[in-house]
Amino acid sequence: MSEPTEASVRAEARAWLEANWNPDRGLVEWRNMVIDSGWGVPSWPKEWYGRDLPLALERVVEEEMARIGAVGVAKAGIRRLAAATLLAHGTDAQKEKYLRRSLTGEDTWCQLFSEPGSGSDLAGATTRAEFKGNRWVINGQKVWTTSAHHADWGLLLARTDSNVPKHQGLSYFVIDIHQPGVQVHPLRQMNGHASFNQVFFTDAEVPPENLVAQVGRGWAVATTTLMHERRGADGVGRWGQSSNRQGRIYDEERAENATIIEPYKWYPQRAGRVDLVIERAKATGRNTDPVVRQEIAKLLTLSKAAEWTALRARAAQMQGKPQGPEGSLGKLVSSHVARAAAHVHTLITGADAMLTGEDSPMGGVIAEILVSVPAGSIAGGTDEIQRNIISERVLGMPKEPRTDNDRPFRDVPKNLVV
């Protein structure tokens, strides 16, 4: 068989979609069809619902789906991270049990990595997993857990050995969230929303078949999850993109999205809402102030240049070129854009920037921008960690000297107060 090309993939996907797409099917029924056809996750291996297509050609399939208005496999939430991680590291039994139901959206997931005592330093996790009798027993606390309040399963990073260096003593589990030893509490943020959770484990239980990869290999598995998270596979960018189209399947998709999106309605505000700046400046008349004009222009320059840098990276990827530095800067640049936008919104808004809720312009949206932007430069890797990554991995500068890697984890200094 000849190598798939953009044209051949497009033609084949289009033919299949035209023959099978029907918006009056049920969401799960349709997704099972897409999964069986291989067009749901075309870059996955053939034996696991895919077609072994190069990652770059996935976009072609997405374009064809969008063209006809077809719904894809479940992308929102942590499902894709779970699916991608288990695809890479899971046993056949685990893949059999979890992959399909994650892609159909029947199962929802959460990621149990961050802890009060280990944020940037994820490998410093202290939540314990001890093997007692015939199962793993989990004790400890996780935090910043997206979607835990409606998740079925969790991806858990826990310490199985404190007598070896930190990265070697971690293991990776799939844990059933619906059990008495797991308690989920919402965590209220400075912007008033409660989008994340604290998850407490008190003698929670995990059966041995839920260990992913070997004991002590948890960090390598977690790295896979994080890599997909950085690539945006958590689908945050797609949230809220439900269409207004008519049909049973769209109704079901909207309902699915609504459940997931509800706590994250402020995410667009976190990015600074550059899209509002010009209309707000004109509406308030602040566009006539030369100082404000300069600040708006600086913001738009930054935001446009960031957008084009992402397009450069994508164009290079499509051409099959090795990734250049432009592909590693997006996270850090988005923090700059968001901060600049909050600054400009303040300039435009003037005294009203002291107000919130319905007393704030746009029914509170402006106030929400001002108190949500600080999240962007922390979540998913702080700006400082991003700068370390850029300088070490892109520029080849020396790694940070470490004092925590060459000794048993129990001897590494830890937070006294968290």
Add this chain to the structure above:
Amino acid sequence: MQFSFTSEQEEFRSVLRRFLEEKSPPTAVRRLMETDTGWDRDSWRELNQQLGLSAVHIPEVYGGQGFGYVELGIVLEEMGRALLCAPFFASTALAATAILNAGTEAQKRALLPPIADADTIATLAFTEPNGRWDATGIETTATTEGGRFRLNGVKSFVLDGHTADLIVVVARRPGTAGDEGLSFFTVPGDAAGLTRRALKVLDPTRKQALLEFRSVEAELLGEEGAGAAPFTKTLTQAAVCLANEMVGGAERLRQSALDYANLRVQFGRTIASFQSMKHKQADMLVDVELAKSAAYCAAAAAAEDDPELPALASLAKACASDAYMQTAIHTIQIHGGIGFTWDNDTHLWFKRAKSSEVFLGDPTWHRELMMRAWGV
């Protein structure tokens, strides 16, 4: 819009980079910057015989290579990187572009081939001692006398103005203001009544001159009184050119700062191992890559004569100016004391960054132009 270079363009860039590394090492830059002319006619002609750079964006019908602004941008980026001392910006980026925009068909056929061959070095004289970068700054007058035009006035900041063979001049009909009454003219470098004086420039790698016109006889270029549109277009295209040149210099500085940080040892470690240096380098990479994106995007827009070009050109000019200057400041800081010495090469690029920040209008000016272009 094109967001990547073709393999031919990449190949062209790498050939050019190797060539300029050989022909324009810092020793050559330092030798030429100490001369009054600032460049060497024989080696510039020889370089053009080999690579045809001065002809890059001039159409083939006028003796050029017929490439577009993406290729012109590549040439400028590489020249900016090497800090090549040559009359390229004056002759090709400014004067040839002005002739293409303003000249009649017959004038383009007559004037452009020798510029393409680098036999004639041309420049564009538009700015005056008032230092304004648009039509409002033009006070030089063109009067008619027996069917001949005569120029009176002073042009300043004219790139290679004291050495150019041909000077393209923007002047106005007496009694007009703003965009009204503007025309382009050509004047030979040795015209009677023209006094040329080399200015003492902060950036010695790019010479500038003050030109005094006392009843200098001039040839009209294009249509009388219709110069405003081609003038604005030339300035827009020149801003794209300068942005691309600047990102080449910024990239070179960024790399030199990184190389130095990897070599320099203090407190028993390379300074590159300190987080303060790593974070600064990461920020420099962000600045330079964003400016490159803006410059490349503007070049692609110029190549397609996109309606967004005026806004994108100003955006790129402002972005590249800020990035180049900031990179130059960081590069000196990372070098420490040695970075402030004459013997260290950093100041050569620092001075080009400063001069380019101001030339064609500073970032504040271009941000304002961008806002106007977007109708804000």
